[in-house]
Amino acid sequence: MQLSLQGxxxxxxxxxxxxxxxxxxxxxxxxxxxEYISIQAPSGTGKTTLIHILxxxxxxxxxxxxxxTHTLNATDNEALAxxxxxxxxxxxxxxxxxxxxxxxxxxxxKLKLTNTVTAHQAxxxxxRLGLKDKKNAMGNTLSYGEQQRIAIIRALLQPFEWLLxxxxxxxxxxxxxxxxxxxxxxxxxxxxxxxxxxxxxENNYFPYTQKILL
Amino acid sequence: MSDNVQKNILKKLLLRTQxxxxxxxxxxxxxxxxxxxLLSVMIWWNFRELLFGKNQNDxxxxxxxxxxxxxxxxxxxxxxxxxxxxQDIDDLKHAPQVEDLGIISSNHFPVYAxxxxxxxxxxxxxxxxxxxxxxxxxPADWKWEPGSKNLPIIISSQFLDIYNYVxxxxxxxxxxxxxxxxxIVLNFKAGSGDQSEMFLAHVVGFSDRIGSVLAPQSFIDxxxxxxxxxxxxxxxxxxxxKTKDPSDTKFAGYLQKHDYNTNPENLRWSRIRxxxxxxxxxxxxxxxxxxxxxxxxxxxxxxxxIARAQNSLTLLLQIGYSPHYLSRFMIxxxxxxxxxxxxxxxxxxxxxxxxxxxxxxxxxxxxxxIPGWPVWAALIISTAILVTxxxxxxxxxxxxx
Numbered sequence: 001m002q003l004s005l006q007g008x009x010x011x012x013x014x015x016x017x018x019x020x021x022x023x024x025x026x027x028x029x030x031x032x033x034x035e036y037i038s039i040q041a042p043s044g045t046g047k048t049t050l051i052h053i054l055x056x057x058x059x060x061x062x063x064x065x066x067x068x069t070h071t072l073n074a075t076d077n078e079a080l081a082x083x084x085x086x087x088x089x090x091x092x093x094x095x096x097x098x099x100x101x102x103x104x105x106x107x108x109x110k111l112k113l114t115n116t117v118t119a120h121q122a123x124x125x126x127x128r129l130g131l132k133d134k135k136n137a138m139g140n141t142l143s144y145g146e147q148q149r150i151a152i153i154r155a156l157l158q159p160f161e162w163l164l165x166x167x168x169x170x171x172x173x174x175x176x177x178x179x180x181x182x183x184x185x186x187x188x189x190x191x192x193x194x195x196x197x198x199x200x201x202e203n204n205y206f207p208y209t210q211k212i213l214l
Numbered sequence: 215m216s217d218n219v220q221k222n223i224l225k226k227l228l229l230r231t232q233x234x235x236x237x238x239x240x241x242x243x244x245x246x247x248x249x250x251x252l253l254s255v256m257i258w259w260n261f262r263e264l265l266f267g268k269n270q271n272d273x274x275x276x277x278x279x280x281x282x283x284x285x286x287x288x289x290x291x292x293x294x295x296x297x298x299x300x301q302d303i304d305d306l307k308h309a310p311q312v313e314d315l316g317i318i319s320s321n322h323f324p325v326y327a328x329x330x331x332x333x334x335x336x337x338x339x340x341x342x343x344x345x346x347x348x349x350x351x352x353p354a355d356w357k358w359e360p361g362s363k364n365l366p367i368i369i370s371s372q373f374l375d376i377y378n379y380v381x382x383x384x385x386x387x388x389x390x391x392x393x394x395x396x397x398i399v400l401n402f403k404a405g406s407g408d409q410s411e412m413f414l415a416h417v418v419g420f421s422d423r424i425g426s427v428l429a430p431q432s433f434i435d436x437x438x439x440x441x442x443x444x445x446x447x448x449x450x451x452x453x454x455x456k457t458k459d460p461s462d463t464k465f466a467g468y469l470q471k472h473d474y475n476t477n478p479e480n481l482r483w484s485r486i487r488x489x490x491x492x493x494x495x496x497x498x499x500x501x502x503x504x505x506x507x508x509x510x511x512x513x514x515x516x517x518x519x520i521a522r523a524q525n526s527l528t529l530l531l532q533i534g535y536s537p538h539y540l541s542r543f544m545i546x547x548x549x550x551x552x553x554x555x556x557x558x559x560x561x562x563x564x565x566x567x568x569x570x571x572x573x574x575x576x577x578x579x580x581x582x583x584i585p586g587w588p589v590w591a592a593l594i595i596s597t598a599i600l601v602t603x604x605x606x607x608x609x610x611x612x613x614x615x
Contacts, residue, residue: 077536098529101223112223
């Protein structure tokens with residue numbers, strides 16, 4: 001699935017963006033399946049806004065975001081739900097776990113929706129990211145780092161052609177970052193998918209990444 | 215199994231905030247509203263059955279009226295002035311509120327009744343007959359065939375009252391129960407001279423509707439053919455009418471316009487009946503209003519539950535759950551509650567109908583033991599409306615997320 005951005009400008013950033021021409025804002029951009037895209041920019045420049053626009057959470061922008069044949073702003077909620085379970089997955093910067101569910105239930109709620117990964121496989125991933133003992137811990141008792149690792153696993157529990165990541169390792173130490181990168185890399189490769197990683201300037205997690213500035 | 219895990223997690227997320235006491239209150243409101251609606255439809259239909267139903271007699275009022283032409287100074291003594299012509303009868307068939315019409319035939323031959331013993335008497339007697347469908351309490355042995363010497367008769371229940379409360383005390387005679395009157399055999403002499411015949415007359419029933427002595431139609435027809443005096447008009451002088459609502463001003467106007475006479479007491483009864491109908495209808499409107507309130511309370515409860523689960527709903531939509539799937543999940547949680555409420559209301563209504571049916575038997579009235587079709591129709595329509603409203607309210611509330 002190709003991602004085509006046609007001159008998108010978020011309304012809240014319109015005035016700020018009008019002062020310069022950049023890599024993604026206002027420009028036509030075409031990203032093909034399997035490409036690794038790294039969007040590096042300092043805080044407050046619209047990385048999260050961009051990820052939310054690409055995932056269809058925000059509609060307050062000019063221009064068009066086209067996933068394959070779906071123009072996001074013209075896509076109804078049912079079709080959007082299909083895109084989110086079959087074509088696009090996301091790791092939110094703020095994790096967005098259900099605090100009233102356990103770590104395993106947070107995994108299961110996605111597992112049962114998509115039915116593409118087995119419970120055994122998901123358990124194995126939990127072990128790989130060092131969360132074996134946290135399976136039954138409530139979401140609101142997990143540390144940010146633990147929540148972030150659960151959010152990463154949850155994003156990988158579905159088929160996808162693109163994985164969107166918004167500062168996915170911001171709460172992880174180096175050892176956990178390496179484990180997470182390895183897991184993400186494997187799964188992305190399995191799906192032959194593309195990645196869009198929005199992060200700070202200095203980080204360079206994935207090799208062969210095409211860098212685009214905001 | 216996997217479906218159950220998912221449903222349990224969704225229940226935890228979406229229904230955790232559901233307040234149990236509020237849920238019971240909402241269900242109670244819905245149940246009371248639905249029950250009142252069904253009961254009011256049941257009461258309305260039962261009144262219709264009692265007033266207009268095919269199985270009913272006229273003990274509740276004046277569905278049946280006997281009319282005759284007024285005797286005035288002008289028509290007094292004029293031959294055939296107070297009989298109904300074919301034209302009159304055709305007109306009456308199409309008169310406002312008239313559902314059916316029966317000709318009251320009288321004997322055009324002499325009948326002489328005699329009895330011996332302590333209650334000995336002898337008198338000339340007038341007999342009448344009406345089509346069987348107009349008899350209020352049809353006796354099982356109500357038939358006569360030429361050649362039979364046993365003649366069943368029905369007398370007005372007023373006759374017995376007059377005898378028991380007026381005549382017997384004044385003459386020092388014993389009062390008589392209905393049963394004892396039925397055991398008395400009267401000797402009837404019909405016709406005159408050599409052609410006369412003797413019959414043994416048995417009282418087989420009492421009528422509240424017709425104020426004379428009734429004999430089977432076949433006997434009156436036989437007697438009129440055999441012993442009728444020449445020159446006596448064959449046209450009827452009284453007609454019995456089955457009316458939908460004799461209190462209708464158009465019907466009253468029709469009677470007045472044609473100088474027809476009837477018992478005004480019957481018309482007064484019908485006015486009372488009209489009032490009962492108005493009260494029943496008003497109860498129905500009130501019940502409809504209460505059901506509306508009950509439904510509104512339940513819908514607001516659903517919307518409140520969804521609003522309280524807003525964060526979870528939003529997040530579920532963000533991780534890929536479709537609005538349709540979540541709506542279906544919520545509808546499947548609320549619809550069984552609605553259906554259970556409706557079933558409870560219907561059970562109460564069915565019990566109410568059975569109780570009403572048993573209660574009216576002692577009044578000599580008949581009501582079916584199960585509710586009539588309008589109650590079932592109201593049940594189906596109200597359930598369909600409820601299901602639609604619940605579904606739309608859930609879908610609408612989830613779409614808003």
